[in-house]
Amino acid sequence: MEGIAGQKASLTWAVHIAVAALVILWTVPTFGLLVSSFRDKDQLAMTGWWTSLSASEQTLAARTEGPDAQIREGDLWVVRGNLFAPAGPGQVASWGASSREPAAFAPGETADLGDGEALRVEENGDYELSASAEMTGSRGQRVYVQSMEPPVFTLDNYRSVIGAEGIGRAFLNTFTVTIPATVIPILVAAFAAYALAWMQFPGRAILVACVVGLLVVPLQLSLIPLLRFHNAIGLGKGYFGIWLAHTGFGLPLAIYLLRNYMSGLPKDIIEGARVDGATDFQIFRRIVLPLSFPALASFAIFQFLWTWNDLLVAKVFLGTSDSQLVMTGRIVELLGSRGGNWEILTAAAFLSIAVPLVVFFAMQKYLVRGLLAGSVK
Amino acid sequence: MGQILYASVTIIAGVLLCVAYFWGTNAALDRLLPMRGPRASANVRRANAIRPWLFLGPSMVILGLYLVYPVFNSLWLSLHDASGRDFVGLGNYVWLFGDAKFLESVRNNMLWLVFVPAAATFLGLVAASLTDRIAWGSLAKSLIFMPMAISFVGAAVIWKFVYDYRAAGQEQIGLLNAAVTALGGDPVAWITVPFWNNFLLMIILVWIQTGFAMVILSAALRGIPEETVEAAILDGANPFQVFWRIKIPQIRGTIAVVWTTITILVLKIFDIVFAMTNGQWGTQVLANMMYDWSFRAGDFGRGSAIAIILMLAVAPIMVWNIRNARRENR
Numbered sequence: 198m199e200g201i202a203g204q205k206a207s208l209t210w211a212v213h214i215a216v217a218a219l220v221i222l223w224t225v226p227t228f229g230l231l232v233s234s235f236r237d238k239d240q241l242a243m244t245g246w247w248t249s250l251s252a253s254e255q256t257l258a259a260r261t262e263g264p265d266a267q268i269r270e271g272d273l274w275v276v277r278g279n280l281f282a283p284a285g286p287g288q289v290a291s292w293g294a295s296s297r298e299p300a301a302f303a304p305g306e307t308a309d310l311g312d313g314e315a316l317r318v319e320e321n322g323d324y325e326l327s328a329s330a331e332m333t334g335s336r337g338q339r340v341y342v343q344s345m346e347p348p349v350f351t352l353d354n355y356r357s358v359i360g361a362e363g364i365g366r367a368f369l370n371t372f373t374v375t376i377p378a379t380v381i382p383i384l385v386a387a388f389a390a391y392a393l394a395w396m397q398f399p400g401r402a403i404l405v406a407c408v409v410g411l412l413v414v415p416l417q418l419s420l421i422p423l424l425r426f427h428n429a430i431g432l433g434k435g436y437f438g439i440w441l442a443h444t445g446f447g448l449p450l451a452i453y454l455l456r457n458y459m460s461g462l463p464k465d466i467i468e469g470a471r472v473d474g475a476t477d478f479q480i481f482r483r484i485v486l487p488l489s490f491p492a493l494a495s496f497a498i499f500q501f502l503w504t505w506n507d508l509l510v511a512k513v514f515l516g517t518s519d520s521q522l523v524m525t526g527r528i529v530e531l532l533g534s535r536g537g538n539w540e541i542l543t544a545a546a547f548l549s550i551a552v553p554l555v556v557f558f559a560m561q562k563y564l565v566r567g568l569l570a571g572s573v574k
Numbered sequence: 575m576g577q578i579l580y581a582s583v584t585i586i587a588g589v590l591l592c593v594a595y596f597w598g599t600n601a602a603l604d605r606l607l608p609m610r611g612p613r614a615s616a617n618v619r620r621a622n623a624i625r626p627w628l629f630l631g632p633s634m635v636i637l638g639l640y641l642v643y644p645v646f647n648s649l650w651l652s653l654h655d656a657s658g659r660d661f662v663g664l665g666n667y668v669w670l671f672g673d674a675k676f677l678e679s680v681r682n683n684m685l686w687l688v689f690v691p692a693a694a695t696f697l698g699l700v701a702a703s704l705t706d707r708i709a710w711g712s713l714a715k716s717l718i719f720m721p722m723a724i725s726f727v728g729a730a731v732i733w734k735f736v737y738d739y740r741a742a743g744q745e746q747i748g749l750l751n752a753a754v755t756a757l758g759g760d761p762v763a764w765i766t767v768p769f770w771n772n773f774l775l776m777i778i779l780v781w782i783q784t785g786f787a788m789v790i791l792s793a794a795l796r797g798i799p800e801e802t803v804e805a806a807i808l809d810g811a812n813p814f815q816v817f818w819r820i821k822i823p824q825i826r827g828t829i830a831v832v833w834t835t836i837t838i839l840v841l842k843i844f845d846i847v848f849a850m851t852n853g854q855w856g857t858q859v860l861a862n863m864m865y866d867w868s869f870r871a872g873d874f875g876r877g878s879a880i881a882i883i884l885m886l887a888v889a890p891i892m893v894w895n896i897r898n899a900r901r902e903n904r
Contacts, residue, residue, distance in 0.1 A: 445640025506725030
């Protein structure tokens with residue numbers, strides 16, 4: 198295979214470029230989300246995230262101090278001050294005295310405002326408003342300033358999302374759903390998988406076929422009957438119900454994966470243990486279970502990712518109170534109520550995908566192994 | 575705090591309960607039918623007949639209750655009215671096939687069924703065959719595979735940000751509109767453009783599923799016997815001929831598996847549509863419509879009827895899978 202690519206250098210380059218293009222296409226959207234979640238919310242709303250490292254231009258509507266502050270210098274009445282005074286230092290790129298021409302003058306230029314009044318604004322925001330007659334009225338002169346804002350990165354978005362927007366609580370709720378919903382099906386399925394792989398009994402082939410069939414039964418079919426069932430037995434909406442539901446929906450895959458793996462274990466070991474008088478329970482606990490660790494890990498990752506990322510099951514089997522709303526449900530709510538507030542949405546979304554991404558990169562080997570066992574067979 | 579305690583106690587209690595069940599029933603069986611004594615061989619035979627069912631019991635109860643019973647209950651409910659009490663025959667199905675939103679959903683699901691598996695499988699195949707040839711291929715694979723870990727809801731936020739729209743004249747903060755305006759075009763509110771917006775939603779799923787297709791197909795490509803490729807090269811085949819004429823035919827079975835796996839996922843697609851458009855602007859799909867009728871409108875009859883339609887759509891793949899599995903077990 199190397200021979201083919203090696204024969205033509207141009208082809209090798211084409212491969213490198215094509216793969217680079219694919220990787221960029223596949224990662225840029227997520228990267229944009231990550232960058233945006235750390236940006237200042239005003240800058241995020243004004244400019245694209247790809248410009249986040251360069252200074253951004255902002256229009257500031259400021260006002261000079263009122264006539265109360267004027268002092269007399271020779272023939273002139275003068276007001277001096279700094280336009281950035283309340284907020285902190287800044288840099289003037291251009292400025293103007295009317296909203297129609299907010300960028301008419303460069304820093305250091307003097308604008309004639311008519312009636313003998315003149316205004317000069319320096320680069321650091323210092324201004325000097327002078328008039329030939331005493332100024333009247335209570336308010337100062339309007340000044341529009343185009344300032345260059347340095348890029349601002351902040352953790353504020355995360356702070357507000359975790360606290361005020363309820364994502365912190367939802368994070369906890371999601372863990373409450375996922376951990377039992379991952380552990381319980383593994384336990385139940387492991388025994389069934391052992392029976393289907395290594396025990397002889399009538400109807401085994403039919404049961405295996407049933408499990409394969411149940412793998413693809415749409416979840417949608419189960420929602421209404423199970424909700425009615427949970428209500429009928431008094432379980433209602435709550436954590437216990439969703440644990441059971443996730444267990445039920447995860448079992449076919451768990452049994453299928455584990456059975457495939459267990460039936461591939463060396464026959465000699467298990468037959469040998471039988472001859473030595475070990476019971477099935479002992480064989481299962483001492484030999485098969487430890488040897489099946491890779492398959493158990495594969496399924497655990499699947500089930501964890503699936504329950505963590507699930508929206509539908511949580512919407513149906515959990516309530517909508519703060520103590521039961523999971524992260525996906527909370528984000529969908531935010532998409533509705535805070536649709537334009539990207540600083541909230543990006544930070545919330547990144548918090549919700551951070552845990553699966555860590556699991557993914559740490560356990561990729563098992564995930565790939567599980568995928569191969571689950572679909573190629 | 576109370577919640578963590580509650581969850582931990584449940585996990586421990588659940589695990590203990592499971593262990594107690596399996597250990598307890600096994601011990602009871604050993605006690606009742608001892609392997610010693612005058613009737614040892616008869617006891618062993620009877621214990622061996624019973625024990626599998628002890629192992630299988632919990633799974634069968636849960637599978638029966640949570641997956642098998644609902645199929646029949648849904649069928650029953652779909653023949654009844656909103657309250658689930660009065661029999662209406664095929665009324666719900668007749669209503670469905672006269673409903674404009676349902677027909678729109680069926681059309682959209684068809685589009686999804688054609689586009690997503692085809693695009694994801696094709697891109698996965700391209701990615702698999704390209705990354706296998708370069709040194710940093712495994713890093714590239716990891717990054718293309720990464721969206722698999724991201725929830726549909728998270729992906730919806732990511733892509734909604736890419737499709738974001740600001741009126742013309744304002745600076746665009748969405749990547750797509752920024753690219754369009756940079757090339758001299760006018761910004762478009764992409765999500766609301768009828769028909770084509772469906773494809774924008776599909777791209778999200780393609781983005782997620784390409785990695786899956788790539789991983790499976792890459793393993794299959796590596797499993798191709800070297801001799802077949804070498805023989806083709808000796809006969810003067812160029813790389814493209816080797817790929818299309820020698821490699822593809824040998825992994826046809828795997829391509830079919832990838833295709834059907836994605837097909838099943840696509841049929842049930844819900845979260846992406848729910849989070850992006852909720853079925854507005856002509857993007858409704860069956861699963862979202864089912865959710866709307868069942869849990870927003872509270873009409874279990876119509877909701878179940880849509881679920882049954884989904885089941886019918888999946889049924890051929892189910893039969894195909896079972897036949898394949900049985901053939902392999904023989």
